[in-house]
Amino acid sequence: MAHSNVNSVNTKYSGANTRLLEMMGGSFAMARTMTCNQDPQDAVSEMQEETSMIHSDVQDMRGLNLKTLMTPRKMACHLEGYGEMSRKDLGEKGETQGSHKRTDNKHLLPKTNPSETNTMMQTTLTIMKRILSMALIALMTVGVVAQEKKHFTLDNLVSGGRNYLGIQTLRGLQWWNDLYVMPQKDLVKIADPVSGKEKLTISKDEINTILAANHKGKLADFRYLSFPYAETLAVVRTSLGRSIIDFSNKQVVWSQPVAQNAANEDWNQCSRHLAYTVNNNLFVTTNDGRNVQVTHEPEGIVCGQSVHRNEFGIEKGTFWSPSGKLLAFYRMDETMVTDYPQVNIATRIATLEPQKYPMAGMTSHKVTVGIFNPATGNTVYLQAGDPTDRYFTNISWAPDEKKIYVIELNRDQNHAEIVRYDAETGVREDVVYEERHDKYVEPQHPLVFLPWNDKICVYQSRKDGYNHLYLLDTTTGDMKQITHGEWEVQKLLGFNASTKEMFILSTEISPLQSNLFAVDTKTGATHLLGCAEGVHEVSLSVSGKYLLDVYASHSIPYNVDVLSSNYKRQKRVNLHAAENPFKDYAVPEISVGVIKAADGATDLYYRLVKPLNFDSKKKYPAIIYVYGGPHAQMIKDSRNYGVSGWDIYMAQEGYVMLTVDGRGSANRGLAFENVIFRQLGVEEMKDQMKGVDFLREQGYVDMNRLGVHGWSYGGFMTTNLMLTHNDVFKVAVAGGPVVDWAYYEVMYGERYMDTPQQNPEGYKNADLKLKAGRLKGRLDIIIGGNDPTCVPQHSISFLRSCIDAGTHPDFFMYPGDGHNMRGLDRVHLYEHVTRYFMEHLK
Secondary structure, three states: OOOEEEEEEOOOOHHHHHHHHHHOOOOOHHHHOOOOOOOHHHHHHHHHHHHHHHHHHHHHOOOOOHHHOOOHHHHHHHHHOOOOOOHHHHOOOOOOOOOOOOOOOHHHOOOOOHHHHHHHHHHHHHHHHHHHHHHHHHHHHHHHHHHOOEOOOHHHHOOOOOOOOOOOOOOOOEEEOOEEEEEOOOEEEEEOOOOOOEEEEEEHHHHHHHHHHOOOOOOOOHHHEEOOOOOOEEEEEEOOEEEEEEOOOOEEEEEEEOOOOOEEEEEOOOOOOEEEEEOOEEEEEOOOOOEEEOOOOOOOEEEOOOOHHHOOOOOOOEEEOOOOOOEEEEEEEOOOOOEEOOEEOOOOOOEEOOEEOOEOOOOOOEEEEEEEEOOOOEEEEOOOOOOOOEEEEEEEEOOOOOEEEEEEEEOOOOEEEEEEEEOOOOOEEEEEEEEEOOOOOOOOOOOEEEOOEEEEEEEEEOOOOOOEEEEEEOOOOOEEEOOOOOOOEEEEEEEEOOOOEEEEEEOOOOOOOEEEEEEEOOOOOEEEEOOOOOEEEEEEOOOOOEEEEEEEOOOOOOEEEEEEOOHHHOOEEEEEEOOOOOOOEOOOOEEEEEEEOOOOOOEEEEEEEOOOOOOOOOOEEEEEEOOOOOOOOOOOOOHHHHOOHHHHHHHHOOOEEEEEEOOOOOOOOHHHHHOOOOOOOHHHHHHHHHHHHHHHHHOOEEEEEEEEEEEOHHHHHHHHHHHHOOOOOOEEEEEOOOOOHHHOEHHHHHHHHOOOOOOHHHHHHOOHHHHHHHOOOEEEEEEEOOOOOOOOHHHHHHHHHHHHHOOOOEEEEEOOOOOOOOHHHHHHHHHHHHHHHHHHOO
């Protein structure tokens, strides 16, 4: 098994220690074991005195033949009788790296007369003693300074904590054509990306004064301010609706109220029409203020909202055409779907509030797509045929708005079709392209048309094993692959029409990174833009000539750069560099490396956090934090390698923390992911056990004190590891776990497992209720009382199985919470998890 550390992060002054030791040409281990009880000021005074004495010694050497003077390092080597040293150590040509066996070292001595050599040697040794003294004092001083670093509380590290140490970000950062808009404390700065010269500044008070004069509410935050027009117009969103302010005359030139109970708002900047939902129906407020109820559906039929449980990249339920003249929307019939009995305990007598939840192998909802015309008030539905057991995903409009495209998928999720419809009549015209796979096809991105060719669109697919970009001719169905390689395109950002380029975020440099590249649409050549490390989020200016690049890496807390998109004349100006909020705190050592997967061939990334004041001679308890499933990646080259605040806290308290992104996780290609197909938990557990082997090999982990923790899919993995390897893990905390995949929803569950009817053996092997009798150590199950994702039935049925089997898990519930805890509940959650490990994994 090969292990390699990459970019180790250690904020406990290890770099300073190493440099001091290198001055002496040896590793003075005695310095590392000294007690640091000396007063820092006394240590500094001693260092100053030693420096003065060294200066005096050097002055005494004047008049000697300095060209022949040996360095302290070389003199020490001679006096100790060592052989040739490495070039790196000696810094001299002609000396090759060798072993430290005794040899005749006369060839290392310079040609000098004996008396001069003797004087030089004595003086050199005196200087060496002084430097050694300084080194020891410095090391003690460093130790004292390190001890004075603050220690974290959970409130510092968990989002929602009262004293949370968050990064100072720029909220509301955006483009106004080719000028960047950068929010500051109480104003926004609009500036030229080349010169940085301010074109305009707008204060929040100025905006609110204009709004107040027109009775249009109050701007709460710069996130609700946008600049979508070429003119000096800004759109302001308040609790009363939207207003457009003309900053040239400081007037409200247009406004639109919003219904009190409006949800899922979707506003089009071109037509200024607003789509929204109230309860289960869809409404539109036109640019002239008319309110239109688009649908009149009974309970059980939902319009204008996300469908298919937000799978397949679906995040919303309304889709304006480019000009905003037509609105496509989802209509979802759930009347045939079984109700899951969620309960509201906040009422005097608990109230039943059922949730539509189609479990794997059961009847799912039926979806259709409508098109509403605000000008005529008419709605047509796409003539897609019987929607039973079909998924309608990734809706996109043709630039001329005459056609609309939908990527349709069968229930087995192994056959996708790009289908074209007539937008005026809803008639199904043609299947433009088909894609099949023996395991699954998972469309995640709508078609995006080239700005310079309204017949050619960009299609994203993993058909060659990695997510890449293809140019699809919608008239002929011809397809050309543009990007290639064993890496993933993560996001298509947009285009520069003048240069025929598109811009992407990808893992081309590393699976741990997300970097910005320009792509030549003719040749497919990619060119790096901006910083070559870290994880980036990028937005393009209207023309595509400039980019705002927000990024972080293991060594960069949070940076914002403005870039030119011309890779040949790349210019980068830093707009903001956030201070490290942990700078005054003692942060444990965090490192990333590689181990082999259970298949013996695949590289897996791990992240290791060592305890504060780590001592390799000690034995520490360890906790593995795991997710392990699709669509997630725990280890990234982001701030502190993506480590959670809780991991840092537990390392501070003396625990070794390990995370391994095993096969099945994201950003490593299709084959890496779909190895889990029809057997969830099997290969993923094998890879996590390779992480256990890695811990065992380190020598400083007490393998009798090994814990595991994870949430959601990670909760499934945690429980499974605890039950399957009950002789390895002593303590586990599983949050929101999937216990039986037959209880999980249709779209996600059937993609990876097929139906229980098709794959009974796979479902049986992954049913943790059947392993309840294997529980030996301490297992805590934590859930939200109204979890809509991993419904409470999972954990409650597991408790029943444990009772029947005579085993004793612990159980904790957050009443009224969903799949995750927020705010103070989240702080309480991690207090609870921490206490559990500290009580049972001491």
